[in-house]
Amino acid sequence: MKIKTIDLIMAALFAALMGIGANIAAFLPPISGVPLTFQTIIAILAGAVLGSRIGTLSMVVYALIGLVGAPIFADFSGGFGTIFGSSFGFILSFIVMAFAVGKIVETAKRPSLPVFIFAGYVGLAINYVIGTTYMYGALNLWLHSPMSYASAWVIMIPFLIKDAILTFVIAIASERIYRSLKRPTPTKKHAA
């Protein structure tokens, strides 16, 4: 597998942005109510802007630097111990998400707003299916706190509703960011 230098760095920077997005709420002036995390939007953008291959790579890097101890998962957590936590599935789902969104945007010849909205919701579905299933597995297999699959989903419903609304706004944002990033820069023009 050969990776171009620029792709390597882009993947690394997206992984870093993921880490910031996860905890951005902590930097915003005091927030009341719903906690915001921008991980979903950045995972979607990674797929859309970097493509399925490099986008996936960057999410793998994000998961890895979190595992080696940088506190870049939600709530400033990190370290190998997080694998055993109940929310590690969401971290894994970002990898699949970036890949799926990348594939969708790559397939569309000229990605327009509906494509981004569709990709966003596919991403959200992947996010919750993998995340909730992992939580269910973690609770039953090694945390020994048996819980039915249905009640695992019931816990997630409030978050799902919040994210379903946000994904719509986020899809609009992704389209805008996608446009501003795809604008040719001196080096890109040169390469083309």
Next chain:
Amino acid sequence: MKLIIGQFVPGDSIIHRMDPRAKLITVFIFVFIVFLANNPWTYGFLLAFTVLGILVSKVPFSFIYRGLKPVLFIIIFTFILNALFTRQGDVLISAGWFQLTTAGLKQAIFISIRLLAIIVVTTLLTLTTSPIAITDGLETLLKPLKKWRFPVHEFALMMSIALRFIPTLMEETEKIMKAQMARGVDFSSGSLVKRGKAIIPLLVPLFVGAFKRAEDLAMAMEARGYRGDVGRTKFRLLKWHGRDTGLLSVLAVLTAALILMRG
């Protein structure tokens, strides 16, 4: 500052000075051998190994507690659940539907020790080893995968770059946020949709800035002759000492003890 250091607590204990490869191997094996324990003796060994690790590392207990906090609730919950719903052995306390049996208490203690041991030992790795050192260790350990064309070097480099740029991008995020707030963007009030929309003027310049930075860095690296790991030398060299062999020997003894003593 918190983010730059991460979980890592700088120190000079023997565990801090150990080779990251030795610590990585130990943690990976430990996570598996934990499941060998099935009686008081073997769980005692696990607990002893864990406590010894904490004492030798000289990491203040508050840091270990911080690592445990996210799972502490689950451990307590598991403990109560197992204690109450195992109905075997002699009854210790009984009041109405509430019943605590010896088997239930034993089961609850064992499972809690298992969870605690796994989490404390894995946390101890990231508490005593900097992320960069772990990345270096992983790169060396995973080198054999290169035969199957797995980009080990590229992954290690991406991890190092990401770790290096988190503080920089964080600063940039704060700067952009202040700049946009000065222009009247309201990040902290309004409905969910309104707040979602407010992040657009934050994210667009952040991503555009990151892209520019990436291009500059790529150009700088290529201008200095970067071409993957072909003939690359290292600034930080890993050295295997006696203490690293010692750690693996202790682990081997623990494994043997667990296999011999399990019922």
